[in-house]
Amino acid sequence: MSSSDLIEIVIASGKGGVGKSTIAASLAIILRNSGYRVIAVDADAEAPNLHLVLGINRWDRVLEYREGRIGFIRDDKCIHCGYCYDSCAFSAIEEKSGRYVINPWICEGCYTCSFVCPVKAISFKYNVLAGYIKIAYNTPYKFPLVSSELKPGRPNSGKLVTEAKNLGRTISGGKGLIIVDAAAGIGCQVIASLAGSHLALLVAEPTPASFSDLKRIHKLTKHFGIPSALIINMYNINNDLVGRIIEYARKENIELLGLLPYDYSVPKSMAMKKPVIHAYPSSEIAKSIIEVCNKLLTLLKDWENWRLKHIPEKIEPFIPVIIKPKELG
Amino acid sequence: MKRIIQISITGGKGGTGKSFVATNLAILLAKKHDLLLADLDLEAPNDHVLLGIDKLHSKEDIKIFLPFIDYKKCTLCGICAKICDTGAIFMPPKNPPIVFPRLCSGCKACYYACPYGAITEGGHVIAYSYLTIIRKFNVSFKLLTGILRPGEEHIPPGLSIIKRKARELAKEILLIDTGAGAGSSISIALQYSDLVIAVTEPTPLGLHDLESILKIVNGLGYRAWVIINRYGLGPIDDHLKIMKMYGVEKYFKIPYSMDAIKSYIQGIPIVAYNPDSIVSKSFYDIYQVLEDEIL
Amino acid sequence: MKPLSIKIAFTTDKGGLDDRIVERFGRARTFTIVEVDEKGNILSINIIENPGSRATSGAGIKAVQKLVDMGIDIVVGPNPGPNAYMALIQSGIRLYTLSGQSVKEVLNKLLRDIFK
Numbered sequence: 040m041s042s043s044d045l046i047e048i049v050i051a052s053g054k055g056g057v058g059k060s061t062i063a064a065s066l067a068i069i070l071r072n073s074g075y076r077v078i079a080v081d082a083d084a085e086a087p088n089l090h091l092v093l094g095i096n097r098w099d100r101v102l103e104y105r106e107g108r109i110g111f112i113r114d115d116k117c118i119h120c121g122y123c124y125d126s127c128a129f130s131a132i133e134e135k136s137g138r139y140v141i142n143p144w145i146c147e148g149c150y151t152c153s154f155v156c157p158v159k160a161i162s163f164k165y166n167v168l169a170g171y172i173k174i175a176y177n178t179p180y181k182f183p184l185v186s187s188e189l190k191p192g193r194p195n196s197g198k199l200v201t202e203a204k205n206l207g208r209t210i211s212g213g214k215g216l217i218i219v220d221a222a223a224g225i226g227c228q229v230i231a232s233l234a235g236s237h238l239a240l241l242v243a244e245p246t247p248a249s250f251s252d253l254k255r256i257h258k259l260t261k262h263f264g265i266p267s268a269l270i271i272n273m274y275n276i277n278n279d280l281v282g283r284i285i286e287y288a289r290k291e292n293i294e295l296l297g298l299l300p301y302d303y304s305v306p307k308s309m310a311m312k313k314p315v316i317h318a319y320p321s322s323e324i325a326k327s328i329i330e331v332c333n334k335l336l337t338l339l340k341d342w343e344n345w346r347l348k349h350i351p352e353k354i355e356p357f358i359p360v361i362i363k364p365k366e367l368g
Numbered sequence: 369m370k371r372i373i374q375i376s377i378t379g380g381k382g383g384t385g386k387s388f389v390a391t392n393l394a395i396l397l398a399k400k401h402d403l404l405l406a407d408l409d410l411e412a413p414n415d416h417v418l419l420g421i422d423k424l425h426s427k428e429d430i431k432i433f434l435p436f437i438d439y440k441k442c443t444l445c446g447i448c449a450k451i452c453d454t455g456a457i458f459m460p461p462k463n464p465p466i467v468f469p470r471l472c473s474g475c476k477a478c479y480y481a482c483p484y485g486a487i488t489e490g491g492h493v494i495a496y497s498y499l500t501i502i503r504k505f506n507v508s509f510k511l512l513t514g515i516l517r518p519g520e521e522h523i524p525p526g527l528s529i530i531k532r533k534a535r536e537l538a539k540e541i542l543l544i545d546t547g548a549g550a551g552s553s554i555s556i557a558l559q560y561s562d563l564v565i566a567v568t569e570p571t572p573l574g575l576h577d578l579e580s581i582l583k584i585v586n587g588l589g590y591r592a593w594v595i596i597n598r599y600g601l602g603p604i605d606d607h608l609k610i611m612k613m614y615g616v617e618k619y620f621k622i623p624y625s626m627d628a629i630k631s632y633i634q635g636i637p638i639v640a641y642n643p644d645s646i647v648s649k650s651f652y653d654i655y656q657v658l659e660d661e662i663l
Numbered sequence: 664m665k666p667l668s669i670k671i672a673f674t675t676d677k678g679g680l681d682d683r684i685v686e687r688f689g690r691a692r693t694f695t696i697v698e699v700d701e702k703g704n705i706l707s708i709n710i711i712e713n714p715g716s717r718a719t720s721g722a723g724i725k726a727v728q729k730l731v732d733m734g735i736d737i738v739v740g741p742n743p744g745p746n747a748y749m750a751l752i753q754s755g756i757r758l759y760t761l762s763g764q765s766v767k768e769v770l771n772k773l774l775r776d777i778f779k
Contacts, residue, residue, distance in 0.1 A: 054412045055548045056383020060573070085551050086381040086580070091572040106719055128432065128474045130528040130556060144555035144587050147524070149453050149473070154480030191583040194524070194552040198719045201690045223382055223548065224411045226521045227720040230744055235686040248414040255518050262745045276633060309571040310602025359469040360429075360517065362491035364436050449728065455721015458750045461731050466753050468746050471721045521720070 045208070046342065047217040049082075049236040051260075053252025055223035057244045058272040060088040061305060062328070063220040064314045066240075068180050069332040075339075076215030077182040080207040082200045082232040083222045084170060084189040094312035095184060098173040104187075104199050108148025108163040110141045116160035123152035123161065144192035169193045172203050176210075183210055195222075197231030204235070216339075225255050233259060237346070239267040240335075241293070245280035253284065257291060266349035268294040268338070270331055273301040292349055294338070297331035299324060372535065373663060374542040376558050378585075379567035380577025382412075382548035385597035386567050388628065390545035391418045392637045392648075396655040398509035401541050401663065405502075405509060406534035408557045409547025410495060410516040410523055420635030424498035424513055432474030432525045434492035437464050441486035448478040448487060454522070474525040493517065495526040497533060505640035512537060523553045531556060541663070550580035561590045563662055566616075568594060570602040578607060582614035594619040595654065618657065622650045667701040671773065672730055673766045674740030678710030680767040688743035689715040689723030695766055696733065703778035723747025730756055739769055 050063045063079070071077040081089035090096065110131075112123070117139060124132045124139055131145040132152065141152070141161075153161040170189040178184055187203035189196060200222065207217050221232035233239065239260040243253040253269075260267050269288045274281050281298070288295050300323050308318035316325045338345050377390040387409070394405040407415040416424055435448070435457070442464045449457040449465055456471035457478060469492045479487045498513045514530040516523060534542055546557035558564055564585045568578040578594065585592045594611055596604060599621035611619055622628075623646055631641040639648045674691035675682045685691050691713050698706040711733070715726030723743045727750040730738055741762040743751065751758055761769055 055381060085549050086573075086577050088381065088573045088576065091576055126476065128476060128525045128528065129552075130532065130559065133559075142555065142559070142588075144584060145524070145552050145559070147453070147473070147475075147552065149475035149477050150451065151475045151477045151480060154477065189551060191550045191580040192552055192555050192587060194719075196719050197722065198690070198717070201687070201716075201722075205692075225516075225518070226411075226523065230521070231690070231722075234688075234690065234744060235741070246414075247417055248412045252412055258518065262748075264742050276629070306569070306571055306598070306601045309573060312572055359519070360493035361434060361469055362431065362493070364488045364490040452721075453719075455715075455718060455724035455728075455746070458724050458728055458753065459731065460750075460753045461734070461755065466750070468721075468724060468749065471724065471746055 045211055045213050045215060045217065046238065046339070047219060047236045048238045048240055049219040049221050049232055050240045050242060051221035051229065051232060051256055052223060052242040053225060053256040054249045055086070057242050057249055058299070059242050060092045060220055061315065062242055062270060062272070063218055064089060064092040065316050065328045066332060066335065067182060067218045068314060068316065069329065070216055070218070071180060071182050073336055076211070078207045078211045078215060078217045079182055079184045080203055080217060080219045081184070081186040082203055082219050084187040084196065084199050084228065085222060087186050087188050089220045090184060090186050091312070092309060092314055093178065093180065093184065095175050095178050097175065099176045100174040102172045103168060104170040104172055104202065105166045106169045106196060106198060107167050107194070108165050109143045109146045109167050110148060110152060110161050110163050112139055112141055113160045113162060114138065116158050118158055120157060122155045122157065126151055126155045147194050169196065170199050172206060174206065185210070195226055195228045197227040200228050200231040225259065229256070230259065233263055233265060236265055239265045240296070241267055241269050242272055243269065243284060244273045245271060245277040245284060247280070250280060250284055257293070261351040264350055266346055266351065268296045270296050270299060272299045274298040275300050292351065294349060296334050297327060299327045299331070372538045372540060372542050374544065374561050375662070376544040376546055376561040376564045377567060378546040378554060378558060378564060378581055380548065380550050380581045381573060384567045384569050384574060386547070387415050387418050387545055388632065389565070389567050389595055389597065390543060391415050392639045392651045393655065394509060394543055395505050395507055395637055395639050396651060397541055397543065397658070398507040402539045403509040403541045403543060404512060404534060404538040405543045405545070406512040407545045408514055408527060408530065409545060410514045410527055411547070413513050413515050415545055416500065416511060416513055417635065418632065418637060419502060419504065419511070421500060421502065424500045426499040428497050429493045430495040430497055430514070430526050430529050431491040431493050432529070433476050433479070434469055434472055434474065434490045435467055435478050435487045436490040437467070438486045438488055439464050441484045443484055445483065447481055447483065451477050451481045453477070470519055470521060473522045494520045494522070495530065497530050499537070505637065510537070524556055527553055527556050531559065535560065550577065550584060555584055555588065558585065558588060558590065563593065564590045565593045565595055567597050568607060569598045570596055570604045570607065575606050575610065579610050582610065582616065586614050592616045595622060596620070597622045598624040600624045620650065620654050622647055668706060669699050669737065670733065670735045671697045671699070671770070672735045672738045673769070675766060680708065680770065681765065683765055684739060684762045684769060686741045686762045688740050689726045689747050691726070691740065692716050694730070696735065697770060699774065703774045721746065724750050727751055727754055730754070739773065
């Protein structure tokens, strides 16, 4: 990796609660201490946790993020026909003692109800405050942190994630390592987390739910042509499944970076608002994390070769199940 | 018209123990009540896993609206592509529009916006629901499970349909496991709750997400209780402050215990695996208060 | 009769010949459009905003839609997401998968390849 390179590493998992933020935080610290320029981005806007794991609570900049529309029904015009209630695909319209009300915690502003309303009683609020992007330029770890946060109740947004990542790139000046803590799941916010990344670090725990989500998210990384590496967290809770996950990784050309044990030090260190590698440096988990990071450092030193060996072959995208209307036959 | 009681278990981030709480409370409630447990975590449902259920039954397709273009009527005006919020309709050069099913949220705006009636209603299967009758642990109740088809991106429309199903199928008590998150999907899962129980843990991460969830519950105007799971892992002073700020009526503690982890791996809820465990006793206390105050 | 011209779009940030091709497709901030004649001479250079960069979802499709609406023949950029990829196939726009290099460099190489 040359000094003029920017490499974006995204830490993703499909299922939430498997340890992405803990791992992302530790990676960022160790890579920084190894001499790399690091920028951390928390793209998990629904539950941004990176700043909490790192114990950061002061922000240098807080930017408002606005997007979307929310509908509202004008009582003076409403004739209580209920067509809007029947037409909303999101069940956002509720009936309360004869009045029809659009629930602002659900409405996505798609306009459908305003099309079906016979008296044009529905209007929209535009450019709604949907979240924040927060930046801490100088953290105790000597790398900046860009955090995205969706306001509770707003629909998921790939655009918010992209803006946070773009800011990260701007701050990086085109050099260094961007560590992205991705959103959980497989929806558009995850796709936005993955877009433009060079390396996907997948985290799984040995449970059936997490394994199935690992496969789903790997399908996404394959489509984007992003090479993947794997960390299995809490491996000692189910050895049988660990074996199957390792076998899957081998077949799919995913580099196994390591196994991390379930360790009580993790929640304890979180309560102390310190990353576990600082709070409990001689714990099993800290030692395992350092081993995993060393493997990653080796990989980065030989980046071009590793990348070429692990770029996935392109595959067909997911096939949707479609039902044709009877009239078109 | 029948009136069911809806109790929703939620909590924000993944891994706090929503499914753990939902499955254990389900068993206690099912002893005396007709119960439907609805697992609305469409991206990773696992209530059935915690209950040790291998096979789910009565699979049904969850379909949403999908536009089909009637080429005889289409004039290539392009209004459908412009009105589509999600980019699901694409106009190739000099050709009728193409629909991308996976991006379509089923909102039907295009259907209503087309001036020529050139859009007809087709369907798109985005999820499946399963209805399984559970006869285990000396109780009987129904489990409704929703799961998103891999590759589908939109949760709200499918969730909306499954939630409606849950409310129609429930006869007395509807217990909902909303799954992780604090976005609009959670609002849909929580809609019409008589009581919301937010599960948190005594860590800064748990605190942060507790606040996000309580904001939504307050906004929706529903009653809120809190369960602090893995109690003992850390301080809860800030949690107590937040709970007071958002008008939480009651809170309960479930202590951290290896027992719970063991029961999780076995696929047997702890109230059945070890009824004398300190964790089981906590669940029993919560159940008692539910009986006295809600049911 | 209008002389033959080819429109080439590059995924860019600020835009222009001196910019680098960015590694995002659907959410690239701008497209740099270079129009060349049948001999490979540059007729015009334009920087346009990518509507996909403002989209909350389906950004890739909206980006491709813009390229279609502008009559683009060739686009140079990274692999788009699965949906935009399908739209590109349907649109008939040729994709050259490249990113990170300067627009000027790649443009010259491309013109050499097309007009040799």
